[in-house]
Amino acid sequence: MVFQALLNGLVDASIIALAAVSVSLIYGVRGFANFAAGDMMTVGAYVTLFAMSAFRAGIVVGLLVAIVFVAFLGIAMEFLVFSRLEGRGPVAPLVASIGIAFVLQNAIRIVFGTSETTLGLRGQDDWLLGLRDPLTTYQVTLNPLRGLVPLVMAAAFVASLTVLLQYTKLGKAMRATADNADLARISGIDVRFVRYATWALAGALSAAAGVMLAIRLNVLIPLLGFDILLLVFGAVILGGIGSPYGAMLGALVMGLAQNLFFPIATATGVAAELAALVPFVILILVLLVRPQGIAGRPLGFDLPPLRAELRKVLRSIGKLVGVPGRGGR
Amino acid sequence: MADFSRLGALVAIWGLLALALNLQWGHTGLFNAGIVGFWALGAYAGALVTTDPALPVSGYPGHWGIGPGAFPTLFGVRTAFFFGALLAGALAATVAFLVAIPALRLRADYFAIATLALAQVTIVSLKNMDPITGGDSGVPSIPRPFEFGSQTHVTEFTYFVLVAVLLVLAYLIFERLGRSPWGRALRALREDEDAAQAIGKDTFLLKLEAFVLGAATIGVSGALFAYFLRNLGSPDLQFPASYTFLVFVMVLIGGPGNNRGVLLGAFLILFLEFFTIRAKDWFALSPELASKVFYLRLIAIGVILVVLVLFRPQGIFPEPKHATKKPRWLWG
Numbered sequence: 051m052v053f054q055a056l057l058n059g060l061v062d063a064s065i066i067a068l069a070a071v072s073v074s075l076i077y078g079v080r081g082f083a084n085f086a087a088g089d090m091m092t093v094g095a096y097v098t099l100f101a102m103s104a105f106r107a108g109i110v111v112g113l114l115v116a117i118v119f120v121a122f123l124g125i126a127m128e129f130l131v132f133s134r135l136e137g138r139g140p141v142a143p144l145v146a147s148i149g150i151a152f153v154l155q156n157a158i159r160i161v162f163g164t165s166e167t168t169l170g171l172r173g174q175d176d177w178l179l180g181l182r183d184p185l186t187t188y189q190v191t192l193n194p195l196r197g198l199v200p201l202v203m204a205a206a207f208v209a210s211l212t213v214l215l216q217y218t219k220l221g222k223a224m225r226a227t228a229d230n231a232d233l234a235r236i237s238g239i240d241v242r243f244v245r246y247a248t249w250a251l252a253g254a255l256s257a258a259a260g261v262m263l264a265i266r267l268n269v270l271i272p273l274l275g276f277d278i279l280l281l282v283f284g285a286v287i288l289g290g291i292g293s294p295y296g297a298m299l300g301a302l303v304m305g306l307a308q309n310l311f312f313p314i315a316t317a318t319g320v321a322a323e324l325a326a327l328v329p330f331v332i333l334i335l336v337l338l339v340r341p342q343g344i345a346g347r348p349l350g351f352d353l354p355p356l357r358a359e360l361r362k363v364l365r366s367i368g369k370l371v372g373v374p375g376r377g378g379r
Numbered sequence: 380m381a382d383f384s385r386l387g388a389l390v391a392i393w394g395l396l397a398l399a400l401n402l403q404w405g406h407t408g409l410f411n412a413g414i415v416g417f418w419a420l421g422a423y424a425g426a427l428v429t430t431d432p433a434l435p436v437s438g439y440p441g442h443w444g445i446g447p448g449a450f451p452t453l454f455g456v457r458t459a460f461f462f463g464a465l466l467a468g469a470l471a472a473t474v475a476f477l478v479a480i481p482a483l484r485l486r487a488d489y490f491a492i493a494t495l496a497l498a499q500v501t502i503v504s505l506k507n508m509d510p511i512t513g514g515d516s517g518v519p520s521i522p523r524p525f526e527f528g529s530q531t532h533v534t535e536f537t538y539f540v541l542v543a544v545l546l547v548l549a550y551l552i553f554e555r556l557g558r559s560p561w562g563r564a565l566r567a568l569r570e571d572e573d574a575a576q577a578i579g580k581d582t583f584l585l586k587l588e589a590f591v592l593g594a595a596t597i598g599v600s601g602a603l604f605a606y607f608l609r610n611l612g613s614p615d616l617q618f619p620a621s622y623t624f625l626v627f628v629m630v631l632i633g634g635p636g637n638n639r640g641v642l643l644g645a646f647l648i649l650f651l652e653f654f655t656i657r658a659k660d661w662f663a664l665s666p667e668l669a670s671k672v673f674y675l676r677l678i679a680i681g682v683i684l685v686v687l688v689l690f691r692p693q694g695i696f697p698e699p700k701h702a703t704k705k706p707r708w709l710w711g
Contacts, residue, residue, distance in 0.1 A: 083488045134689055140488045141410055145631070146688045148624050152681025156674040164670070280499055283492050323507050330496040337493045338481040 051316075055309040061197045063305025064204030065266060066278065068259035070285040070297035071211065072252040077286065078228030078293070079248040080132060082143040087256055087282060089154035091275030094120045094257025095264040096162050099169055109169065109261075116257040124253030125246050133245070151276065158272045167270045169261070200262040207258060208298060214251075215294065224248055281308075284333035304329045384535035386653050388607055390646050391542040395600035397629045397641040398546075398553050403593040404627075405635035405698070406557060407586055408569035409483075410491040414623040416498025417594045420474060421467035421601025422618075423505055426518040426611050428463035460524040464602040471598025472591050474501075479590045483583060495620065502618050517611040524606065542603050546642075549596060554638050556592075565589055566636070621677075628680055631687050634694025643695065651676055 069091055076084045097119045098112035105111060127150060135143045215221035226234040227244045235241045256275075263278065264270045285304045289296025311325040396414060403409045428445050450459040482493050505512050512518070524541060527533040556562050568575040568582040575582050605611055625648060633644030655676040659669035687694065 083492060131685055131689065138692075140486075141491075142688050142692065144410075144488055144491065145627065146685050148627070149681040149684030149688065152621070152624070152684065153678050156677040156681070159674045160671050160678070280492075280496055284496070287489070287492060321507055324503070327500055327503050330500045333496045334493060334500070337485060337489060337496075 051313045052310070055313050056306065057197070059306035059309035060302075061201055061266065061305075062309060063302045064201050065259055065262045066281055066285050066305055067298045067301035068204050068207055068255050068262065069275070069278070069282040070289070070301045071208070071294045072255035072259065073282055073286045074289070074294045074297040075224070075228075075248050075255075076252050079224060079245055080128075080143070082132075082140045082147070083283065084252070085144060085147040085279065086127070086150040086154060087252075088275035088277070088279030089151045089158075090120055090123065090253060090256035091260030091263065091278075092158055092272060093123065093154055094260035095169065095270055095274055096158055097257070098261050098264070099162075099167070099270060102169070109265075112169075113258070113261050116261055117254045120257035120260075121250040121253035124249035124256075128246055128249045133242075155272055155276060162272070164272060168268055169264045169270060196266050196268065200266050203258060203262055207255065211251075211255075211294065220244070220247055280333070281329050284329050284336075287333060288336050303332065307332055381532040381535045382653075382657075384532065384539040385607075386649065388535070388539040388542050390649050391539070391546040392600050392604050392607060393626070393629065393649060394546050394642045394645040395549055395596055395603070396626045397633070397645045398549055398638060399593040399596035399600070400626050400630050401635065401638060401641045402553060402556070402565075402589055402596075405630055405637070405641065406562060406565045406569065407589040408487070409586060409590055409593075410487050411494050411590070411593065412491040412620075412623055413494030413496075413498035413501075414597055414626050415618045415620060416494075416501035417471040417475065417597040418601040418604065418622070419498075419502050419505055419618040421471050421598030422605040422611055423512055423518070423601075424467040424470045424598065425460075425463040425602025426521045426605040427512070428466055429459045429606070430518050430521050457524065460606065463606075464599050467598040467602035468595040469598070471601070472595035475591045475594030476587070479587050483586050483590065495623070498620065498623065518605070519610050521605055521609045521611070523609070538607065542607075545599075545603070550638055550642065557638065561585070561588075624684075625680070628684050631684060631692075631694055634696040634698060635692075636698030637694065637696040640694050640696030648680070651679070 069087060073084055073087045094116040097116040101107060101115035102112040131146050132143050135146060215225060223239045223244045226239055227241050231241055260275055263274060281304055285300035286297045288303055289300030307328050308325055311328045312322060315322045400414060403411045450462055478497055482490060485493060523534060523538055525537045564580050564585055568580060568585055572582050629644035629648050630641045632647060633640030655672050658664060658672055
């Protein structure tokens with residue numbers, strides 16, 4: 051039971067990690083929380099569905115079409131909206147991304163309808179359908195299609211991302227821009243190009259995450275990505291915002307925590323519905339105790355100690371009810 | 380007629396939300412993305428105080444409510460509703476106070492995500508605390524403060540008048556607060572927190588006060604919304620996160636920092652909703668087309684949000700420059 055939960059958690063974590071890395075890259079290079087990431091995932095899943103029926107193709111072609119489409123969607127978002135919000139702080143682009151999320155979500159509802167559907171696999175996917183029989187060893191079951199495929203996919207993406215970020219010129223330019231855009235610019239890096247490249251990469255990761263989520267849940271709804279957006283943000287913050295590797299670690303914690311809650315719930319008699327709360331409780335605790343995340347650096351945060359503020363509140367309450375304080379202010 | 384009364388009551392209830400967010404975000408710069416959580420908290424508090432715990436509805440598990448019988452009737456008015464709204468405000472304010480002490484230390488975008496997560500936790504908890512709140516089935520048959528039996532249009536109209544009076548009252552209070560030295564200090568810390576601190580303002584306490592006051596208003600609005608709906612937990616009321624963003628759109632359209640503007644924003648957004656829902660009757664649209672119009676409205680809201688942020692972040696009515704005007708009591 052516990053091992054099964056661990057395995058399920060790992061698979062969930064791999065999907066969350068794909069989306070979390072996307073959000074983290076945008077946060078690092080563009081400096082704001084992208085609330086449209088969840089709906090970019092949904093768009094990816096629906097475009098796959100569309101491509102599979104339009105081209106009578108298999109899921110691999112569908113996934114590739116979706117990755118290209120959402121990458122261009124990201125570039126278009128940067129071109130039309132976010133590049134024009136330069137220097138307006140982190141909140142203006144955040145609000146704009148909420149607006150884009152509204153547009154994407156409801157455009158899907160209009161084009162594809164609101165009813166539930168699935169990524170129906172077709173004849174070309176026989177090799178995948180062959181993977182439908184669950185693998186069982188040591189009382190642990192893994193459905194190859196719904197479990198192994200997302201896991202392998204996430205591993206492949208993470209590996210290529212690592213190579214990109216660590217060893218290529220573009221990756222180094224991205225890291226430099228995330229660290230300090232002005233310094234990167236005077237060092238001769240084309241920051242504008244780096245931003246578009248980051249959006250393309252984030253779009254590709256979101257699309258992959260969306261398709262994997264649709265495969266994993268075997269369901270496709272207009273709220274597919276939006277529903278896990280908070281989980282993704284939780285992973286990003288937990289790992290330290292703007293740090294892609296931290297985001298992967300955060301995703302692992304989120305996925306495991308949510309799945310490990312089930313055996314704990316059955317053992318203690320807590321309602322299993324409350325599992326949905328676990329990631330948020332972790333998120334809130336992390337924000338309160340260590341807002342810079344596990345891997346994040348405390349740089350750029352102005353955090354007065356909690357105890358001093360508690361004392362201040364208590365003192366003002368004391369003033370209200372007339373308790374004499376020690377030596378005024 | 381009853382339709383327009385309902386629209387008016389909704390504008391007043393959402394107008395309270397817009398005023399509260401305008402205090403928190405427009406004046407103080409606190410990005411409260413958890414409006415819907417405080418709202419749901421207020422709605423449940425109001426509903427539980429005024430509704431009988433064991434309703435004669437088959438299959439209803441019952442809740443921990445108090446019921447209207449426990450409160451006296453003064454001059455023919457059942458005071459349970461007053462206490463319900465009061466408790467709703469107090470509960471939301473308490474939760475806001477406890478959350479704000481640690482959360483206000485966070486930067487704007489982290490604060491947004493923290494409050495968003497808090498709202499999610501609040502709503503999932505409310506829906507799963509079966510013995511206390513009635514769980515998924517919600518609270519049915521919530522009474523209105525004034526009921527006129529089969530004359531629904533009278534019931535709707537009196538309720539509209541009641542919430543409209545409350546909205547005007549709230550508007551006057553918020554307008555007066557905004558013009559006070561306290562309101563000026565809020566705007567000062569929004570523009571530059573370090574500078575406000577340097578001239579001796581306790582910015583943490585100011586932010587705490589604005590956040591708690593706003594949350595209390597949201598809680599009261601929630602109770603009024605519960606009385607308005609008469610039923611919590613129906614499938615069309617899941618307190619989605621998009622409600623929070625709708626309030627942001629209202630504030631952005633009207634103009635952050637301008638109380639009259641945000642009320643106009645609330646009216647415009649709700650009228651747009653009213654129009655798109657009614658459009659299918661007026662123009663005899665097919666159900667398929669009607670649902671497309673409904674979602675087109677949400678796309679339009681998203682586009683409006685982006686366009687406003689890009690080209691007119693000050694909204695229709697820019698923030699008034701009333702620092703130099705001498706504040707008068709009530710109207711200025």
